[in-house]
Amino acid sequence: MTPFGSKMRQLRADKNVTQQQQAHYLGVSNAYISALENGARGKPSAVLVDQICVWLGLIWDDAEELKRLAALSHPKPTIDVRKQTPDAVLLANMLAQNIERLDDNDCQILLTALEKRLG
Known part of the structure; x- marks a missing residue:
């Protein structure tokens, strides 16, 4: 969903x-x-x-x-990290490869940190 x-x-x-x-x-x-x-x-x-x-x-x-x-509801988002830093590429790949292992609490922690950082 x-x-x-x-x-x-x-x-x-x-x-x-x-x-x-x-x-x-x-x-x-x-x-x-x-x-x-x-x-x-x-x-x-x-x-x-x-x-x-x-x-x-x-x-x-x-x-x-x-x-x-x-x-923010595309079920298959694409992230183009070709011109990003190695850490950004790592983050995108780790998230893509591990999203199914994250529970709601994990997702909320990450979302809260991103929202705080990005405003």
């Missing part, structure tokens, strides 16, 4: 609406909504995210958060 899919599922459940209702409003299939929520599809288009925000009646901050999560 992607961060976007998880958040969209939570927001939809909070509004007590179904995937089918959402799919109908957005003009997409129920299978597509399910795939977005489960991470089987890549990040949605900006237009679709805007439509989801309107449909869910999200206020400014919540809409911006959903858009941010959509941008």
